[in-house]
Every structure is written in structure tokens, then in C-alpha cells.
Amino acid sequence: MKRVLFLFVAIVSIILLPTWACAASSDFGERVSGMTEVTGIRVNSGSEKIRIVVDANAPVSYRTMTLSNPNRVVVDLKGAWLSNKVKKNIPVDSRFVNAIRIGQFNKDTVRVVVENKVGASNYNVFSLKGGPVPGRLVMDFGNIHGDTSKATIAIPDVKHDSSGTASPSTSDAGSSTPQTPSADTSQQATDASQGQDTDPSVTDSSVPASSGQDELDAPAKEAAGDTQTSPNQPAAITDDTDADIAALTGLKGRKITIDAGHGGNDSGAIGPTGVMEKSVTLRIANELRRLLVAEGATVYMTRTTDTEVSSKGANASDIEELQARCDVANNSKSDIFISIHMDSFSSGAAKGTTGYYYSLGSKRSRDLADKVRQGVIDQIGTSSRGTQSCNFYVVKHTDMPATLVEVAFISNPQEEQLLNSEEGIKKAAQGIADGIADYFG
Template identity: 60%
Template sequence: MRQRIVRLILVTLYMMLFTLPAFAADTNFGQRVSGMAEVTGVRVSTEANKTRIVIDANKEVTYKAMSLGEPDRLVVDIPNAWISPKLKKEFPVNSRFVGKARVAQFNPQTVRIVVESKVGKQNHKVFSLKGGPVAGRVVLDIGDLSGDSSGTKIDLPKTKPTPAPSTKPTTKPTKPSTKPSQKPESKPETKPQDDVDGELAGITGLRGRKITIDPGHGGSDSGAIGPTGVMEKSVTLRVAQELKRLLVAEGATVYMTRDTDTEVSPKGADASDIEELQARCDIPNQNGSDIFVSIHMDSFTNGAAKGTTGYYYSLGSKRSRDLADKIRAGVIDQLGTQSRGTQSSNFYVVKHTDMPATLVEVAFISNPSEERLMNSEAGIKKAAQGIADGIADFFG
């Protein structure tokens, strides 16, 4: 009997020991969000002259709006807020005014909404509403607003709403708060210490993510060469540099396997193929990158071959396939290239990296029209934006 009592006491102590951390985490989460607004819904509706996006919260909120270019995006930050776990994070709109919208926990205190605009940086209006069935609402109107006013039609109470304070100071385009100040060699931002904070700190966004970009070929290795002499190594570097700019602007820490027209291995042109490829893998493996993206241009003897392909290691994780698929889709969405699918491969750089990895063949440099596209500034920017969109979707 005495032994049974002792065993019961030991089991009780054991259970208390291993449930206290979880209890503490729940308590910490409750304390963290107790004074914050919960973003509970995003509603989208399109009229003849505009698309309206309404952000619902369980209490009154403030906001800060800014416009970003290339491509045109409307960014709205809601401070002192957190996202309901039930809320869908991405909203394909596909109206003639808006491409898509996504919402993310930008940092532990800020919810960010990003809307891709098809009508230019100035053709939008942002304002808050008080009263009605929802305690806090922020409204984003995008479209032809020349004859519009804040007396809007969607989801408003029948009574005239209280006029919202002027938002001119906040809707004036400003520089984004995540200006590209990080450098590859700098230390990444410290991640939250527990799982609960990690959820809140931006698991749906790019802020704090570590990403390695690998521009294919370089130095003595030109890669494929197009009909007019455009070299693969030059196109991949230009796309990678623009992609780095986009990702850093969104708060990511970016590492490049090369920043110039050079080999990656310390042996330079004397390195074997394996030594050069391993040097590219060593960079993300050593810096603990979250993902690895290798950028290439495809080539074939038949100049009619065209399109975009995503590759992942055949025996790798499902996350690598997901990354490859999303980046391929993002590039196709931006460039309008033909989809050649997401395929398994045994490429060295996706096989010998320790994180989700993909090699994307953006387009065929051997195809005259795709060579011309990828040698243009517009093509470079669209390709980079497509890869960035795919990365954002992967983390979203």
C-alpha cells in the first residue's frame, strides 16, 4: 500500500513538471494579446468601379497605409493587433482592380495587409469606420474613385456612420518600415524563444526569415547562351539581385551565393564541378537558412522549347516540393510563361542542402522570344517578383 502511494505521488509530480511549461506558455499568450485587437475577418466585394476589402476587428483600431511600386501594392499596417488563427491568410480577388490580397502577422504587435493593385499606386482610399455590427473596421477601396465618397455601400449600417478622421497623413506614400538595411553577412534577427511567440511573430510573413539565393553559373561558367548571345549567368544574377531587393524590403535576411560574375568556390575557375556546387550548398547549410532558391535559365536544341519548370530533390521533403511548386506558379503568374510542371530531380544543389530547396528554370534562353523577355528590365523584375510571391506563399 505504501509503495502504491509513493508511486502515485511520483506520477503526480512528473505530470506537474511537464505540464507547467505549457500552462506558462498559454498564460504568456493570454497576457500578450489581452490588450490587443483581434483581426477576425477579411471581406472582399467588387462593384463596377472598385474592389472593396473590409478588415474586421473585435475592437476599434488605427492603421498606417503606404504604397509600394514594382509591382504596385497597397500596404496597410494595423498596430496593437493579432490575427485570429481561424482567419484565412490569402485572398485571391482577381478583379480588374486587384490581383490578390494577403494578411500576415508582420511582428508580434502588428497585422499587415498587402493588396496587389492593378490600377496604380494612387487609385485607392483607406479609412476606418465606427459603429455598426463590428467594433473595428478598416476599409480599403481600390479602383476608379473619381466620383466616390466615404458614404459607401457595402456592409455599413443603415444609419449614417460617424465620419472617420482624416487619413491623409497616413495614406500618403511613405517609405516602408522594412527598408533594406540588412546585409547577408549581418546577423539575422533573433527569433522568439517559444512556440507561442513564434506563431505570433510572423510565421505567415517574411520578416526574420533567412533565405539563400543562388544565381546559377558565373565566372568561367557562362551557362546556356541564347540565340543573340545573352548568357544564362548574367540573367540569373540580375534576377537574383532584384529578388534580394524585394525580400529585404519585406524584412527577410538574404544571403547570396554570389553577388558578382564569379565562381563561388574559393578555388575559382580551378574548382571541379562538385567543388563549385558544394560551395553553393555550404552557404545556406552554414548560415541556417530557412530555404534555398537556385535560379537558372533552361535551354534546348530546339528553339521552340519554352516555359517555366520547378525542381526539387526526388527523395527530399514535401516542403521542398511545395516550395518548388509555389515559386514556379509565382513566376508563371508574373511572366505569363507556359507551365512545364514541378518535377523531381537529382540536382546537386537541391540534394545537398539541409533545408527546403528548389531550382527554378525561369524560362528558355534558347527560345528567341523568352531570351528577349529575360534580357529586358521588365522581364527581370517580373521574374524576381514571381519568385518573391512564391516564397511569400510558401511561408504564408
């Protein structure tokens, strides 16, 4: 009897499990609907300053606070949720910053904590509009005034006046008021200092505690005068700030050749509804070029329209056409070569993303292939088919690290539909760009 009861319970559980999973997924979707997703955090450490950039899929309101013992800058991003792909603890190698942590502070707030050595006058927090990422929050720590004497490493405790404005103690003679970038008057900035949740009881264990005071207690200490708050400081992107942001990915000055597979008389594989591989690869390539140029790279394209690459056009042999693509990269002395393709199989069930590199090529080619493949998977959610060696002509006959990425299966109805959409194209391009940035980073 017990055995029968056990089997009954097991069967009911199996039947109901998908329902529970769907309900949980639905609840999550409803909770984050209309909220901004924090998609990544990037760090560039230099001799004069460290720059931290938080990426989001839309502009976000924020509030800044300072805490002492140890010195920390806390930034709360309101109306935001943290993607589970973002690392919670960010490695740091800087004389200005000890540690960076990010987590979901409460149901609608993402908190960034930067444990630093520069005190209250040698950091700056501002948002950027425009550029390849819809929402970017920038945090600079160190020599932000152009005077190294002001980027002090051993900063004494900071005192606060009754208005909540920080003023350095007399021993901190080198400090001055931080400069904020000029704002574009066409941008309507949201004042994040209004309507903030200051309930000290709201905490979340996803943000780890610091070695001293717990930054999750920050709202409670605000009343005691141990914190400094500041509203949003929106800034327009200038050539200088864009150049600095580009340095975060290591793409500034890099020469990259993008090869959109097939084209012209060669349609490539064709999906169940008639979508052609040559069209998808070209759309991804053109979007990828836009992203890379915005990050400071010099981009060479084997083709930008639906055409063959060889000067012989449709009369070129397969080898002549493929060599023409290699020539674009070799003649430009590009740093890397990326060939974009869509996979295909006789069965529509085949799916996933594959990275390829020349079997006798360098380890750098394998590293590039691996990072680009992973970047695509992270963005479009396809399954991984691994990074594999190959003997493909375009990765064999290029003089630099090269990869051929099969983004997805055009023969798979779902993946064909995804990569025939504007969202799918943008995500695939972003994934490749992320992989390239990771490779150079």
C-alpha cells in the first residue's frame, strides 16, 4: 500500500512540476516587467584612475552615498534588476580601489559597492546617454582632476556638515570639490534622490558584506551623518568620454575584419520559411560593425551589401571567392578575423552555436573562437555545440587569429525565426562584440 501511495505522489509531482516552473517563471517576468535590466559591469584600471562602467538595457535613475571605515561609495540603481549573468564580485587590480561588489539590494534596486582608497573628493559618478549601450553609469576613482596630488591613497575620515555635504578634514589639504561633466540640456534627467526607499530593514543577502561596516545598512546610517547622497549627474557623450569607454573593452585602435558569409549568387543555407543565410549574416555583420566602431575599433568588411567579394563576381571560383575574403583581412593587417555563418542540417531538430578555429592555428585563434561562441550564447540563449577545430579556408588562410562562428541553425524553425528578427540580429551582433571585447580585454 505504501509503495502504491509513493508511486502516486511521484506521478502527481512529475505532472505538476512544469506548472510550478511556469508559474515561477511567470512571476519573475511580471516582477521585472517595465524595469531596467543591469546587463554587465566593466572595469579598466590605469595609472591615473580606475573607471567602472555599469551597462543596462535602458537609462536608469540612481543615488550615490559614501560610507567610511572602510571608505566605500554605494550607488543604488532604482527600478532595476540584476541579470544572473553578471558577476557579483569583480576582481580589481588598482591602487585606487580595493573591491567592487554588485547585487540585488531589494526587489527594485541594484546596489553597487566600491571599496576605495581615494576618499570623498577623488571620485565621480555620472550617466551617459547614447553610444552602443542604451544605459551606462560611469564611476571614476583616482586622479579625476588632472592633478596627481589630489588622488591621495591614504585619505583620513571624511566629516559631513548638517546639509549632508562632505568636507575634508584639515589634514586632507589636497581635496577639492569633484567636477561633474557638463550635461546636455536636451536630456531630461530623473532626480534619483527623490522617492528613495530608506527603510533600514530592507536587505538582501545577495550583496556580500564588506570587511568593516555592512553596506546593506547604509540607509540607516544616513540619518546619523555617516553617508553622503547625491542625485543623478547626467552627461552627454563627448569624444573624450567615448574614447575612455572604448578603452574598457580594449577595442580602441584595434583593426577587425568582419566577413558576412555567402552573398550575391551564393545564398548559403535556406531555412524552412525561406530565410537565406546570406541575408542573416549580412545583417549581423553590419550591426556588429556599428557596435565595434562605436567602441573605437577600425572595421573592415568583406561585403556590406548582397554581393560577391571577388572582383570576378559570380564568375569567381569557390577558392577565388574565399581568398578574396582573406585578402581583405591580410591586406589591412587586421588584428582578428571574424567570419559569420548560420548552420544547417537535414533535421530541423539540430540547434545551437559553434565556434571554429583552424586546427593547426594558434592558441589565440582557439581563444577567440571560444569567447565569440560564448558571447553569442549569452546573448541569444542558444545551446552550446562547443569550440571545434576545422580546416575551413577562411580561417586557414588568414594571417591573424581567426574564427568562423555558426551563430545558430537556420534549418531549425525556432532559431530561423529568432535570427530573422531585429532583436535576434542585434543580440547576435552584441554577443559577437562581447566575445571580441573579452578576447582583447
